Amino acid sequence: MSTATFSPSTGLTWTVLRLHRLALGVWVAYVALTGTLLLWLWGPGSSGWHITGKCVAGVMNACTATGPGALTYTNLLGLSTSLITLVPAIAAAFAGGTLIGRELERGTAALAWTQSVSPARWLAAKLAAPAAFLVVGTGLLVALRRLVASRASDLPDNQWFTDGVYGSLGATAVALPLLGLALGALVAFVARRVIASICVSLALTGIVVTALGALRGRFWTTSTVTGDVHQGYRGFTGLLLDEGAVTASGARVADPLCRADTSCLTRHDVTGFYREFQPASHFWPLQLVETGILLGLTALAVTAVFALLRRNRRI
Structure with a gap:
């Protein structure tokens, strides 16, 4: 890196964009290709097929797409969802590697700080520029993904409670990459090695995604449907959290798995079944709620990064 790389006269933001122009070009291409795929799914890709079968509440695969091009549509729909949900991992790896980790490992960050650029301004520019592109790009993809989902809302792959779809249809898809970016920067300041930063950043981002998926169902008031021993488990539309048997006292217990055996149900005091x-x-x-949690975690991670920066400058 030349001594003029971070000259304040050229603007820190412009300098960051120029320094990482390859990554910026890859991101723009990523958004453009994924957006084109989504537009195809919304338009030509959804022609020539129709949804068949009665859409039964509580049965995930009750609706299917048939006709010419239906299989291609389904496969590419899954691909587009994956491309959106991969963005947090991409952001974490980029921040832990090229954006921050490489600068710290090579010592070029310290060089920039000697050129009338304060460490705090350097870090703010490093995080703000990619964050802006992440928000704009991911926001565009989410808007297009929702457009595709509205075209065939009965298909399982377009319903938010289907595994893997939730993270591509709402605000969490925009907030999670910001957390990945912040975690990558935080790990980079701790590890100060590119490979280690990338690996740990990816692991932490995966842990957050897994934890949120496990806790998501408890972020809001739940609903319950019950049926007697003759009705069994009643259908519903939404995200299943729990199910089992109900006793005469109203207690919820594990299903004894003997619905057809009256004597077994009586022995276990089962009077019905529930689904939460x-x-x-x-x-x-x-x-x-989840977006608020993600933004809160992002704020904490960014605060920790600046705290580490100040501590390192004093050492």
Whole structure:
């Protein structure tokens, strides 16, 4: 890196963009290609097929797409969802590697700080520029993904409570990459090695995603449907959280798995069955709560990064 790389006269933001122009070009291409795929799915890709079968509440695969191009549509729909949900990992790896980790490992960050650029301004520019592109790019992809989902909302792959789909249809898809970026920067300041930073950043981002998935159903008030021993488990539309048997006292117990055996049900005091779930209408409340959690964690991570920066400058 030349001594003029971080000259204040050229603007820190412009300098960061120029320094990481390859990564910026890859990101723009990533968004453009994924966006083109989504537009195809919304338009030509959805022509020539129709949804068949009665869409039964509580049965994930009750609706299917048939006709010419249906299989291609389904496969590419899954691909587009994966491309959106991969963005947090991409952000974490980029921040832990090229954006921050490489600068610290090579010592070029310290060089920049000697050229009338304060460490705090350097770090702020390093994080703000990619964060802006992440928000704009991911926000565009989420908008297009929702457009595709509205075209065939009965398909399982377009319903938010289907595994893997939730993270591509709402605000969490925009907030999670910001957390990945912050975690990558934080790990880079701790590890100060590119490979280690990338690996740990990816691991931490995966832990956050897994934890949120496990806790998501409890972020908002749940609903319950019950049926007697003749009705069994009643159908519903939404995210299943728990199910089992109900006793005469109203207690919830594990299903004894003997619904057809009256004597077995009597022996276990089973009078019905229940299902606890998040209804489909709770999508946005869940999204807003989870987005708030993600932004809070992002703020904490960024605060920790600046604290480490100040401590390192004093050493």
